[in-house]
Amino acid sequence: MDFALSEEQTAIFDMAHGFGQDHIAPHAREWENEGTIPRELWPRVAELGLGGIYVSEEYGGSGLSRLDATLVFEALAMACPAVGSFLSIHNMCGGMIDKFGSEETKAKWLPDICSMSKVFSYCLTEPGSGSDAAALRTRADKTNEGYVLNGTKAFISGGGYSDAYVTMVRTGEDGPRGISTLVVEDGVPGLSFGGLEDKMGWRAQPTAQVQFDDCNVPHDNLIGEEGRGFSYAMAGLDGGRLNIAASALGGAQNAFDLTLAYMGERKAFGQTIDQFQALQFRLAEMEVALQSARTFLRQAAWKLDNGIPDATKFCAMAKLYVTDAAFEVANGCLQLHGGYGYLADYGVEKIVRDLRVHQILEGTNEIMRLIISRQLLAERA
Numbered sequence: 001m002d003f004a005l006s007e008e009q010t011a012i013f014d015m016a017h018g019f020g021q022d023h024i025a026p027h028a029r030e031w032e033n034e035g036t037i038p039r040e041l042w043p044r045v046a047e048l049g050l051g052g053i054y055v056s057e058e059y060g061g062s063g064l065s066r067l068d069a070t071l072v073f074e075a076l077a078m079a080c081p082a083v084g085s086f087l088s089i090h091n092m093c094g095g096m097i098d099k100f101g102s103e104e105t106k107a108k109w110l111p112d113i114c115s116m117s118k119v120f121s122y123c124l125t126e127p128g129s130g131s132d133a134a135a136l137r138t139r140a141d142k143t144n145e146g147y148v149l150n151g152t153k154a155f156i157s158g159g160g161y162s163d164a165y166v167t168m169v170r171t172g173e174d175g176p177r178g179i180s181t182l183v184v185e186d187g188v189p190g191l192s193f194g195g196l197e198d199k200m201g202w203r204a205q206p207t208a209q210v211q212f213d214d215c216n217v218p219h220d221n222l223i224g225e226e227g228r229g230f231s232y233a234m235a236g237l238d239g240g241r242l243n244i245a246a247s248a249l250g251g252a253q254n255a256f257d258l259t260l261a262y263m264g265e266r267k268a269f270g271q272t273i274d275q276f277q278a279l280q281f282r283l284a285e286m287e288v289a290l291q292s293a294r295t296f297l298r299q300a301a302w303k304l305d306n307g308i309p310d311a312t313k314f315c316a317m318a319k320l321y322v323t324d325a326a327f328e329v330a331n332g333c334l335q336l337h338g339g340y341g342y343l344a345d346y347g348v349e350k351i352v353r354d355l356r357v358h359q360i361l362e363g364t365n366e367i368m369r370l371i372i373s374r375q376l377l378a379e380r381a
Contacts, residue, residue, distance in 0.1 A: 003295065003298075005071070009067070009068060009071055012064070012068055012071050012072060013071040013072075013074070013075050014075075015048060016048070016050070016071065016072045016073075016075035016076050017075035017076075017078060017079075019044075019045075019048060019076075020075060020076045020077075020078060020079030020080070020084070021078070021079055023041065023044060024041075024076065024079035024080050024083050024084075025078075025079035025080065028079065028080040028082075028083070028204070028350070029344065029350070031080075031082075031083070031204040032082070032203045032204045032350065033203075034204075035196060035203060035204070035206060036161065036204065036206050037083055037086060037204055037205065039119075041083075042116035042119060043115070043116055043117070045087060045116060046114065046115050046116035049061075049062035049064075050062070050072060050087065050091075051090070051091075051094070051113060051114045051115060051116040052091070052094045052098075052110065052113050052114030053068070053069050053072065053091045053094075053095075054066075054069065054091060054094060054095035054098060054099075054239070055094050055095070055097075055098045055110050055113065055114055056098060059098070059106055059107070059110035059111055059114060060110065060111050060114035060115060061094070061098065061110065061114050065301070065305045066239050066242055066301045066304045066305050067298060067301040067302055067305055069088075069091070069239070069242070069243060069246075069301075070242050070243065070245075070246040070297055070298065070301050071246075072246075073085070073087075073088050073243045073246040073247045073250065074246040074247070074249050074250035074253070074294075075250060076247070076250065077246070077247040077248070077249070077250025077251045077254070078250045078251070078253060078254040078257075079254075080204065080354075081201075081202070081247045081248070081250065081251040081351065081354040081355060081358075082201070082202040082203065082204040082205050082354050083204055083205075084247050084250065085157075085202065085205070085243070085244065085247045085358075086157055086158065086204075086205045088240065088243035088244065088247065089120075089121060089122050089157050089158065089240075090113070090116070090119055090120050090121075090158075091243075092122055092236050092237075092239060092240045092243070093113065093120035093121070093122055093164075093166040093236075094110060094113040094114070094120065095236060095239060096166060096181070096223065096232055096233075096235070096236045097109050097110060097113070097166070097183075097223060098110060099232075099235070100181075100223055100224040100228070100232050100235075101223050101224060102224075104220065105220070105222075105223060105224075108220070109164075109183060112163075118163035118164055119158060119161070119162045119163050119164075120158075120162060120163070120164050120165070120166060121156055121157060121158035121159065121161075121162040121164070121165050121166070121210075122156075122157075122165075122166050122236070122240075123153040123156055123165045123166065123167040123168065123184075123210055124136070124153070124168045124233055125153060125154050125155050125156075126138060126151065126152060126153055126154055127152060127154045127209075130154075130155075130364075131363070131364055131366070131367050133168075133230070133233070134175055134176040134179070134230055135174075136151075136168060136169075136170060136179065137151055137170060138150070138151025138152065138153060138167070138168075138169050138170060138212060139151055139169065139170045139171075140169035140170065140171050140180065140182060140217070141171075142171065142219075145216065145218075146216055146217050146218040146219050146221070147169075147171070147182060147216070147217045147218075147219070147221075147222075148214055148215065148216055148217075149167070149169060149182070149184065149190070149212035149214075149215040149216075149217060150212055150213060150214060150215070151169070151211075151212050152209055152210070152211050152212070153165075153167065153209065153210040153211075154209050155197070155207060155209075155361075156207065156208060156209065156210045157202070157205045157206075157207050158205070158206065158207075159193050159194070159206065159207060159208030159209060159210045160193035160196070160206060160208045160210075161206040162186065163185065163186050164183055164184065164185045164186060165183070165184045165185075165186075165210055166181060166182075166183055166223070167181070167182050167183070167184050167210075168180075168181055168229050168230065168233050169181075169182055169229070171226050171227065171229075172226070172227055176230035176231070177227050177230070178227060179227070179229040179230040179233075180222060180223075180225075180226045180227060180228070180229040181222070181223040181224065181228075181229035181232050181233070182217050182221050182222055182223065183217075183221045183223065184212070184215065184217055184221070185221075188215060188216065188217065189214075189215065189216060190212060190213045190214045190215030190216060191210070191211070191212060191215050192211045192213065193208045193209065193210060193211065194208045194209030194210075194211065195208065196208050199357075200353050200356060200357070201350075201352075201353035201354040201355070201356055201357050202354055202357055203353075237362055237363060238304055238311065238312055238315045239304065239315075240362045241315045241316065241318070241319035241362045241363065241368075242297065242300060242301050242304065242315055242318060242319070244319060244323065244358050244361065244362045245293075245297050245318050245319045245322035245323055245326075245358070246297060246322075247358065248322055248323045248326035248327065248355050248358040249290070249293055249294060249297060249322055249326050251326060251330060251351045251354055251355050252290060252293075252325070252326035252327070252329040252330045252333075252351070252355065253290060254347075254351060255329065255330040255333040255334075255347075255348050255351045255352075256286055256287070256290060256329060256333055258333065258346070258347055258348060259283075259333040259336050259337065259348070260274075260283070262336075262337055262340070262346070263279065263283075263336060266338075266340075273336075279336065282332060282336065286329045286332060286333070289325045289328065289329050290325070290326075290329060292325070293321060293322040293325045293326065296317070296318050296321055296322065297318045297322050299314065299318075300314035300315050300317065300318035301318075303315075310375065310379075312371065312375070313371065313372055313375040313376075316363070316368040316371040316372050317368070317372055319362065319363070319365070319368050320365045320368035320369065320372070323355070323358040323359045323365065324359060324365060326355055326358065327352070327355045327356060327358070327359060330348065330351045330352045330355050331352055333348050333351075334348045334349060334352050
């Protein structure tokens with residue numbers, strides 16, 4: 001079994017890392033304070049082929065694997081987890097359309113997604129249906145002219161910022177079989193947004209409710225088939241969970257690198273603090289956590305790329321393990337900085353705040369445990 005990255009994969013990682021360090025990291029605190037990401041960043045991202053990572057080359061995408069994508073998002077998160085994760089959401093939308101859309105649908109949306117002339121957001125969660133996503137209530141009634149949407153989506157990254165929203169709506173009966181997927185473009189009558197949420201982390205990402213009040217959408221904005229939207233959403237989340245895990249890993253790795261450097265400079269009791277054995281043991285434990293998380297993540301990505309039957313279980317396990325481990329490493333790095341870790345100037349407290357949400361979104365880690373245990377019982381049967 002070969003765990004080494006190929007030359008091409010190493011080049012992908014280095015390219016994304018270099019871009020992040022040059023064009024994102026120097027501005028991360030400024031963008032966090034402003035609560036938004038400059039729109040001019042996205043065409044530069046698209047020039048690298050990162051606007052349509054999973055999209056086929058026919059439509060301007062890069063056609064990369066899920067494993068390749070984890071390298072991209074780990075590298076970008078070393079600059080800023082919030083910015084890299086926002087790009088992950090855009091790519092999740094592109095991947096869903098490429099995988100499940102008709103040829104006409106692909107031709108309509110994918111070129112703009114890949115060029116990032118339009119930024120896409122993903123709308124599943126509602127105020128009353130978070131973990132129980134199949135209970136969503138936003139309704140789309142079919143008419144001769146299209147669909148009329150009514151309802152509210154919550155915690156939407158890019159709400160009021162993005163150009164289009166891949167939205168899960170109820171077109172039929174209660175439960176997962178009554179859910180469909182529609183693209184709602186910004187500016188259509190009946191689409192509005194709540195106020196920007198004041199968040200603990202991911203503050204560079206504008207987050208808001210997305211509201212539909214007799215919002216009219218054409219028939220050809222339907223992705224795939226009516227009634228299949230929940231399965232599309234769940235399939236998209238397998239890859240999304242890998243990316244969120246990768247972003248957590250990249251943030252934690254950055255915190256660890258900052259801590260290694262700090263401990264070689266900070267002195268106490270006549271020596272640098274990296275010479276205290278108790279603290280050396282802490283570093284060793286963190287390194288083990290990071291490397292084991294990285295190996296587990298890449299195994300899950302490989303399974304998803306190769307269509308292995310237990311890929312969904314491994315994506316859930318990787319999301320659970322990596323995001324928990326990454327947060328613990330980042331939090332431990334803050335502790336090793338002492339009082340300085342609590343100051344924004346040292347960069348670690350932002351990483352801790354950003355990584356905390358990775359244990360919640362794309363399915364809480366409690367839901368990951370539910371997915372894992374259910375599949376274990378099914379496999380036993």
